[in-house]
Amino acid sequence: MELKTLVNHLLNYKTEHETNVEITSIDMDSRAARPGSLFVCIKGYTVDGHDYAEQAVRNGAAAVLAEKHLPGMDSVPVIIVNDTKRAMAVLANVFYGYPTNKLHLIGVTGTNGKTTTSHLIEQVFSDAGKRTGMIGTIDMKINGVSHKVTNTTPESLFLQKAFKEMIDQGVESAVMEVSSHALDMGRVRGCDYDIAVFTNFTQDHLDYHKDMETYLRAKGLLFAQLGNTYAGNKEKIAVLNRDDEASKEFEKMTAAQILTYGIEQKSDIMAKDIKVTGKGTSFTLVTPLEERPVSLKLVGKFSVYNVLAAISATLLSGIPIDSIIKTMENVKGVPGRFETVDAGQSFTVIVDYAHTPDSLENALTTVKEFAVGKVISVVGCGGDRDKTKRPLMAKIAAENSDVAIFTSDNPRTEDPLAILEDMKAGVQDYEYIIKPGRKDAIVHAIEIAEDNDIILIAGKGHETYQIIGKNVLDFDDRKVAAEAIGAK
Numbered sequence: 001m002e003l004k005t006l007v008n009h010l011l012n013y014k015t016e017h018e019t020n021v022e023i024t025s026i027d028m029d030s031r032a033a034r035p036g037s038l039f040v041c042i043k044g045y046t047v048d049g050h051d052y053a054e055q056a057v058r059n060g061a062a063a064v065l066a067e068k069h070l071p072g073m074d075s076v077p078v079i080i081v082n083d084t085k086r087a088m089a090v091l092a093n094v095f096y097g098y099p100t101n102k103l104h105l106i107g108v109t110g111t112n113g114k115t116t117t118s119h120l121i122e123q124v125f126s127d128a129g130k131r132t133g134m135i136g137t138i139d140m141k142i143n144g145v146s147h148k149v150t151n152t153t154p155e156s157l158f159l160q161k162a163f164k165e166m167i168d169q170g171v172e173s174a175v176m177e178v179s180s181h182a183l184d185m186g187r188v189r190g191c192d193y194d195i196a197v198f199t200n201f202t203q204d205h206l207d208y209h210k211d212m213e214t215y216l217r218a219k220g221l222l223f224a225q226l227g228n229t230y231a232g233n234k235e236k237i238a239v240l241n242r243d244d245e246a247s248k249e250f251e252k253m254t255a256a257q258i259l260t261y262g263i264e265q266k267s268d269i270m271a272k273d274i275k276v277t278g279k280g281t282s283f284t285l286v287t288p289l290e291e292r293p294v295s296l297k298l299v300g301k302f303s304v305y306n307v308l309a310a311i312s313a314t315l316l317s318g319i320p321i322d323s324i325i326k327t328m329e330n331v332k333g334v335p336g337r338f339e340t341v342d343a344g345q346s347f348t349v350i351v352d353y354a355h356t357p358d359s360l361e362n363a364l365t366t367v368k369e370f371a372v373g374k375v376i377s378v379v380g381c382g383g384d385r386d387k388t389k390r391p392l393m394a395k396i397a398a399e400n401s402d403v404a405i406f407t408s409d410n411p412r413t414e415d416p417l418a419i420l421e422d423m424k425a426g427v428q429d430y431e432y433i434i435k436p437g438r439k440d441a442i443v444h445a446i447e448i449a450e451d452n453d454i455i456l457i458a459g460k461g462h463e464t465y466q467i468i469g470k471n472v473l474d475f476d477d478r479k480v481a482a483e484a485i486g487a488k
């Protein structure tokens with residue numbers, strides 16, 4: 001595409017050169033720039049992409065999009081705009097042909113349950129024979145094939161390219177997690193959602209959003225964006241959790257139609273008579289048309305919320321209820337979410353991704369509901385992340401476990417012992433064990449476990465690494481636990 005045609009979609013830009021060069025890709029990383037690239041300079045949190053424009057041009061970039069004049073950059077056209085990130089979202093959408101206008105796209109937001117709900121939706125679509133795409137924390141999937149992602153919700157450029165790839169591969173329906181960071185940073189600008197799903201709203205990410213009000217507004221952007229995008233006359237629908245107060249705010253923020261789900265409050269889609277055991281959960285599904293018994297392999301009341309959200313979104317997408325229920329009943333779980341480690345031991349080991357106060361409380365109260373022996377928890381808190389959740393998580397662990405072992409999660413650039421000090425501030429009146437090394441903590445939990453005890457290893461779920469300093473080291477809770485069971 002000619003640069004001139006591309007940038008004509010921007011309302012306001014300056015250029016000091018001819019713009020009749022041919023653009024064959026858009027890149028925001030100088031290391032990925034190649035002949036024909038339009039290199040977009042992004043001012044990041046760690047470095048400024050403007051400093052890499054020269055490198056991009058050395059790699060062959062045909063043009064540069066920047067926020068300021070770049071001295072000495074004479075060999076290629078430089079397009080100057082006020083906000084390169086915002087401009088990139090527009091240009092990526094144009095360059096890839098507005099792919100989301102051609103997709104049935106569902107966005108899932110909320111503090112907890114996004115990955116789980118997205119997986120359930122993807123499974124329903126693929127079981128119903130649809131060609132399906134999914135983007136989220138664990139990976140991106142196109143027609144069942146997994147691709148690596150670095151963020152739960154990647155940058156606009158990655159997203160639009162991914163959606164174009166999905167269209168090329170015949171994908172009809174796609175589901176994606178939409179994080180509050182992404183909404184705040186404009187990563188999903190230009191995504192034409194048909195359905196936006198809200199799971200729940202509790203404390204997390206206050207390092208970034210600073211307060212709950214700002215965090216709530218960021219989440220609300222997904223609902224504000226519904227029906228407010230580029231083109232088309234598709235019906236837009238917000239799927240809201242009636243039991244969560246935040247839904248009231250999102251109702252005000254959206255012009256779309258609303259479908260509600262819930263357990264406590266009267267909602268369009270409901271679950272009643274919920275029974276939780278260690279083997280699964282049963283309930284009666286109540287829709288405007290009928291009541292149906294449902295028997296899940298997933299455990300916990302919180303799982304019922306995810307299932308209700310996924311049922312709502314897929315019913316609205318035209319999937320028959322019989323097919324939806326069949327999928328829900330067959331789903332064994334999502335990697336790293338309440339995943340059991342079975343190495344022939346006489347006690348239960350569960351690896352879970354609870355890394356917020358609310359998810360930890362949900363996970364532990366669920367475990368307590370069916371525990372016969374002791375509940376042993378292994379809990380840490382991530383470094384370079386919301387410090388205020390540390391004492392809360394420690395207290396929840398100590399209150400809801402017979403033995404709480406505090407350890408490291410991903411310390412990142414923080415001192416692991418300092419993170420543990422923050423946790424300890426929440427448990428002055430409780431007993432707990434400290435094992436700073438995560439492997440030591442898991443091994444200790446397994447050594448002290450007796451018949452019928454349950455160990456919950458929280459926080460890292462599917463992660464196959466531990467970030468210490470800037471190093472990403474191999475670490476998988478499931479493998480470490482299985483080895484420790486073997487050694488015992």
Ligand SMILES: CC(=O)N[C@H]1[C@@H](OP(=O)(O)OP(=O)(O)OC[C@H]2O[C@@H](n3ccc(=O)[nH]c3=O)[C@H](O)[C@@H]2O)O[C@H](CO)[C@@H](O)[C@@H]1O[C@H](C)C(=O)N[C@@H](C)C(=O)N[C@H](CCC(=O)O)C(=O)O
Nearest residue numbers: 028029030042044045046047049052151152153155179181
């Ligand atoms: C704080 C934050 O969100 N950072 C994101 C940001 O990184 P950054 O600002 O540090 O980028 P940077 O390294 O300064 O680089 C700036 C620019 O220079 C470019 N560059 C850099 C080096 C070079 O040699 N050449 C070059 O061109 C980079 O490609 C980039 O365009 O832009 C990157 C590219 O899009 C993101 O991957 C990165 O997410 C980091 C990994 C991150 O941890 N983000 C978290 C906070 C996050 O976004 N989390 C939410 C999920 C939360 C949840 O679900 O709970 C998410 O959606 O993932």
Ligand SMILES: Nc1ncnc2c1ncn2[C@@H]1O[C@H](COP(=O)(O)OP(=O)(O)OP(=O)(O)O)[C@@H](O)[C@H]1O
Nearest residue numbers: 111112113114115116137302352353354359362363
């Ligand atoms: N609906 C829910 N309500 C509360 N807690 C939940 C819910 N669903 C899952 N959880 C808990 O939260 C953990 C994370 O779940 P999941 O990965 O689905 O959430 P997420 O929103 O995608 O998280 P992230 O923000 O890290 O991407 C689970 O391991 C479980 O402990």
Ligand SMILES: N[C@H](CCC[C@H](N)C(=O)O)C(=O)O
Nearest residue numbers: 355381382385409410459460
């Ligand atoms: N998306 C979340 C994941 C946290 C996972 C936990 N293991 C941690 O490292 O804190 C974040 O980046 O804050």
Ligand SMILES: [Mg+2]
Nearest residue numbers: 114115137177
């Ligand atoms: Mg997720």
